[in-house]
Amino acid sequence: MDIYGLEPEMGHKEVGGIQAKVDKDGNYQIMEQLEIDWKYSTAVQAVDNEAFVKNIIEETFKENGLNVTFLAKPVDGIAGSGEHTHIGIALKLKNGKRINLFSSTKNHFLSTFGYASIMGILKNYEVINPFVSSTTDSLRRLKPGFEAPVCIVTSIGRSVEVPSRNRSVLIGVVRELQSPLATRFELRAPNPGTNTYIAVGALYMAMLDGIKYALENGKTEDDLLAELSKKQGDTADYLEKDRAYRSEIDVFEEYTDEQREDLYGKAPATVYENLSALEKYSEKKAVLTNGGILKDKFIESFKEAFLEKWTVEIEHRILNQYSDEIRNFKQLHHSDKALDIDLANWAKVNELRYALLKDSYSQKSLFTQIKEAVESKEYAKASDLQVIIEKKIAELRQSYSTYKKNLLDL
Incomplete structure (x- = not known):
């Protein structure tokens, strides 16, 4: 950044990150969040500099065999x-x-x-x-x-x-x-x-x-x-x-x-x-x-573009990732060793799995409902369903963790 005249003013490790560990093959794995800033400029030039900085970071990480992401979460x-x-x-x-x-x-x-x-x-x-x-x-x-x-x-x-x-x-x-x-x-x-x-x-x-x-x-x-x-x-x-x-x-x-x-x-x-x-x-x-x-036309164009991006992401990334995750939440207890609490914990997990992903003749799953809402362009309904799905996914993860922790033999 200094070479290109961007005048970096500060750089340090931020609060984010995951504890470093060594995997089964002996490779050292570390994920950190880094913060940097650089000197101010006029509005357009400052934003141009931001785009340039991202490119510099990506190329520098790549040259050193590291991955970088600019995802917010x-x-x-x-x-x-x-x-x-x-x-x-x-x-x-x-x-x-x-x-x-x-x-x-x-x-x-x-x-x-x-x-x-x-x-x-x-x-x-x-x-x-x-x-x-x-x-x-x-x-x-x-x-x-x-x-x-x-x-x-x-x-x-x-x-x-x-x-x-x-x-x-x-x-x-x-x-x-x-x-x-x-x-x-x-x-x-x-x-x-x-x-x-x-x-x-x-x-x-x-x-x-x-x-x-x-x-x-x-x-x-x-x-x-x-x-x-x-x-x-x-x-x-x-x-x-x-x-x-x-x-x-x-x-x-x-x-x-x-x-x-x-x-x-x-x-x-x-x-x-x-x-x-x-x-x-x-x-x-x-x-x-x-x-x-x-201009109004510009704002409407922005709105339509990101509305489409939102629906495509729901259908083709978010639901697919959640589906894979839900299918991996499998029964782990042995019927001859399970206690009543294990059965109750698993019943709660299974109830959430079914509500999210599995249809019946009498009830459509949340995933099917949100897909149909997106396809029919009922965006307000799809938005409400996304909020419900996110809450149930969080509840499912916590419930499965509770279920798994109480088992002695896996």
């Missing part, structure tokens, strides 16, 4: 791979001086432009999200839990003197007190498969909507900070009444799932559910198409 139960996107706005004056429009000179977390920009993203994120997380893989990573950015909420810091380190939010404010030029936003939801060109375009359109609101209504930093910090139920001029948008506490530790969803909204569970936001929130979609930057 390559292994179930192991930390996924995110791609935090940093965004900002700066002016370059005729004399060459640069001014960060997000930095405040008035003992505030952010300037008027900064507050307005992050409010624009938060208010309109439902229609930005389809461009950020457009695959089943990306949504598997975004499950409530350790540092998963599923809530439409920000953290800006408990005080102006102490920058925020809350890693449970969707978008954070990055500030360095000694370097005003460093002030920026970190969107934590993207993944290596995100089309960053489109996502960044949508983000800046939303930011412009917030800026327009602030400037046309003469809002000050104090006004905007108060609105951004509003409590659920408080009336506001721009942000929605029934939502809260700022949290300086860990949203997974301090709230139940129900409380968190009530305050900050419920994350979409499927690709269809995410893409449907473009129709559900038509007034927010208009923010993206304002000025003809992201």
Whole structure:
């Protein structure tokens, strides 16, 4: 990266990975998650650099006999791979001086432009999200839990003197007190498969909507900070009444799932559910198409392409992989040695296997139901069935593990 002028700034082992082991043939196996970043640039150049970096990584790993994946959730139960996107706005004056429009000179977390920009993203994120997380893989990573950015909420810091380190939010404010030029936003939801060109375009359109609101209504930093910090139920001029948008506490530790969803909204569970936001929130979609930057025709094309990708993936990859897995969950106990608990455990496993995969004259399996829903283009039904299937697969895996652990003779 350095040779190609990308100026890498940091690289280290991340929290993901699987414990190293030696296989039966004496080969050393290790899987690690690595994080790197490189110097900022203009929007288009930065995204060009991202594509180039992926190519460099792939070729470097290949040359050294290693495999690399950019999947968001390559292994179930192991930390996924995110791609935090940093965004900002700066002016370059005729004399060459640069001014960060997000930095405040008035003992505030952010300037008027900064507050307005992050409010624009938060208010309109439902229609930005389809461009950020457009695959089943990306949504598997975004499950409530350790540092998963599923809530439409920000953290800006408990005080102006102490920058925020809350890693449970969707978008954070990055500030360095000694370097005003460093002030920026970190969107934590993207993944290596995100089309960053489109996502960044949508983000800046939303930011412009917030800026327009602030400037046309003469809002000050104090006004905007108060609105951004509003409590659920408080009336506001721009942000929605029934939502809260700022949290300086860990949203997974301090709230139940129900409380968190009530305050900050419920994350979409499927690709269809995410893409449907473009129709559900038509007034927010208009923010993206304002000025003809992201045209309706383009958005519809994107939606159709990823809807088709979603259905093809369900039919030809997800269901096939699950079918193989289900068939491998076989009876292991011997009838003359099994105890009542073993029989009960196996009965539960078998019940789940049948519900998922096996048809009868009176009842179609979940797999058959979702195939028929996809073929008849009943996408809402297919989406609901996918959620049910994912839950039952997780339950089946846990049930089979419980069943297997209680057996002495395998």
